Amino acid sequence: MKYQLEENGIVTLTDHGTDVSKESPLWNEDLRPTTKEEHSWTGYNYASLWIGMCICLPAYSMAAGLISLGMNWWQAVGTIILGNCIVLIPILLNSHAGTKFGIPYPVYARIWFGSKGTHIPSIARAVIGAGWFGINCWFGGASIDTLLMAMTGWGNVPGHLPIAFIAFWALNVWIAYRGPEAIKRMEFWAAPALIVMSLALLVWALTAAGGWGPMLSAPSKFTTTGEFLKIFFPALTGAIAFWSTLALNIPDFCRYAKSQKAQIVGQSVSLPSTMGLFSFIGVAVASATVVVYGEAIWDPAALLAKFSPFAILLGTLGIVLATLTTNVAANIVAPARAIENLAPRKLSFGAGAIITGLFALLMQPWYILENFSNYIFLWLGYYAALLGPIDGIAIADYWLVRKRRLHLVELYKTDGIYSYAGGYNKHAIWSLVAGVVFLFICKWTPGLGIIWDNAWFIGLLISGLLYWALMKEDASLISAEQYDSITLKGGARKGQSFEHIS
Template identity: 60%
Template sequence: MKSQVEKNGIVTLETQTAERLSESPLWNDDLRPTRREEHHWTTWNFAAMWISMCLCIPAYALAGGMISLGMNWWQAVMTVLLGNLIVLIPILLNAHAGTKFGIPYPVYARLWFGSKGAHIPALARALIAAGWFGINCWIGTTAIDGLLQAVYRGWWDVPGHTVIVFLLFWGLNVFVAYRGPESIKNLMKFSAPLLMAASLGLFIWAVTAAGGLGPMLSAPSKFDSAGEFLVVFFPSLMGCIAFWSTMALNIPDFCRYAKSQRAQVVGQSLSLPTAMGAFSFLAIAVTSATVVVFGEALWDPVAIITRFPAPVILLGAVVITISSLTINVGANVVAPARAIENLWPKRITFAMGAVITGLLGMAIQPWYIMENFGNYIFGWLGTYGALLGPIDGIAIADYWLVRKRRLALAELYQNEGRYHYRGGINWNSVIALIIGVAVPALGWLIPSLSILWDNALLVGMVTAVVVYTGLMRNHETLVSPVEYRSMTQMEDEPSLVSTANVSQ
């Protein structure tokens, strides 16, 4: 009997197979493959997701940081745009697997690391996401705290005012995440148009107050030669790529609900680079306008909003709260929550994983880390990019070059299936990861090879692709075209068995 059904490029489990696998220790209701009717995210859902996540204070500061390093406005915007066009490639490549087979990131990782080894890339992604969760909670806290002070001058005298705001905002983040990915989709559908309108309103104010775009964008580059520019350009470019490299790994968590490959490809391709490029231009233009209007460069949007009347400040507080909440829940909760529940699928749910993520985010004490925001952003992005680049490379090489998009879906949920490997770990992945991290690390240890570390994410990714593809050539776990046809009921074939999805 065939175990899986492929229709319009979407693969689901056959009814009896799904019922049998539901007893597996590797299966729970959050980690199982999506059913046919659950593939309902449209192009707009994906566009709204990226627009909502791009319109955030960290993205605003990322562009501003490049100006502070000496770039002019168009150099900074082009760096951001190029970085996001590059990171879009691994995002779309990994999204294909999530869309076609309906699997979340921790299950996808079983494919290339094994049923036990999958905890390595899943927890690596989870720890970074939990760190970002705490950081974004703190960014939102300081923004809201400052805006409350601007409205109510006695707020600073309230004992523990910052702690109060942090706990309330942290609780709101955890509550939304606790309700699951569907609540995240609904939040993004609402927040995207609101954030677009607010950003456009801020830009219109800046142009009007500064007397046009000319005075806003007149600051020249501080670099006297191409060499001086490149010294700043490459680390900045890697920072832009690393900014979304976490999402490049766990994008299957979202794309497993895609209505079609076209929906996720078009939605993401149109929204990510466009939203980041446009928002970066807005951030740079508005900041430049503050020099004309206020006599000083205000990189923090909160500092700008506090100069307005109380009604505008209150509206700004709402917008910043929604912005911080959207990116935090969308980008920094789903991956760690899935990774945590994957440790014990029969006992830990997504909701429990979300709560644990929130506690980890608080445990890193982001208020200490964020004392030096600029150095932290670039140091943090560059360092974890060196780790995630090779993992991204392994995932892409496995699905596209090694397996050529052919999977035995049911065996991802079997303890002794082909993707269990030996002892639950695919040691070829471990070797590729170690080499992928070691090669760019040479640039950190040897000054003459510093270009390797400056481009650690891409160097590690390419290295891992080459090593992993070579090690996995003709591996025993591969599914041949003939075998894939034998286990898959294709849409244009009549079926003698029920192909409905399990409805439990």
């Protein structure tokens, strides 16, 4: 039987494949493979997606955190660019699977963890996504609160900060509830506006300070290479971890790509360049504030509060737009899909978005942002140790174990080849446990801290290589001949419907 059609590197279900899958309890309209018509996202859509996500308050603040730890401006910005170039590699590797087979992240995870085991990596990603969702809502809400106080008597309202936070949180949840296509449209128009606003801020910094300012000429606080490396490696891990979440669930977006070229070019051009440029703008603007106001102001809302009412209004709209474009796309899609995947026949993407928003409140984002040490070393460091091993398993499975051959129909069977034993792939579970446990042992073992400082990369290698070794002879693997027997290449003959192909 021909269950799937491969055309120009994109695999979709035939009518027969859809008919035998759509009654499965693992199937719904959000989790099914995309159709040929739904592969409509261009390179610009992916560039605008990343521009919208990268221009955000946490990215602006990341360079500030690194400078506060002793780096000079080019060390901070260079670390961020390097980290994003590194994380771009797993992003593109996992993007290939999403583009080729049109499946979202929870379904992709069924391949390596099993039809039930998929909840392990999906919920792990969901928890981190909810945490980031709360962080961005807190950033955005606090910024709006600051700007409202500068324009009005908002500061006299009892509980003004919690009110601003909850209102902004509700706006984020409402937009996310509308689904990925609404996110696509928002990113399309928001990206150029955010670029203009960011460059306008940079122009102000240059003109107001009469040059680049003292911070860009300030030397590094490190006197030896050893002192620098002690901060550099955990900082690099933090920079990688910043988008390691998207390295996992990027299939949620790339399942809509028109082609592999569209998603590769769009993402490669936009991610490292936007993160580097926006981080530099953060440093340059803070440097200018030293000249203009006598102190470094890292919070863009606190800076905008010093401007005219009209500039404050525009700045408020910019902060709202920047936070929305990041939060809704990067931090709520994966958790919503993971929650939906728990009961595909009962839960929708919208319900998942609401549950994610509520869980984000329970994670107390205000504590994570209490100081930069919590942000860079605690939050980013700990989840890098979890996501690195999962990334390693995903990449090893698709590229090394299965060699890019999947059976789409089997992904929606409760007793198919991707169900393994009782719905769980023990090889994936043991590989994940081995990678995470090893990293935490190194964290608490004197002399091995350097391994923890590079947790994401080391965990990826350990779990990925172990998984590859364990899965080489697994019964779920499909040979090239078996793949050809279920896949129609190039499309049906004119006038022939898919349900008649066998």
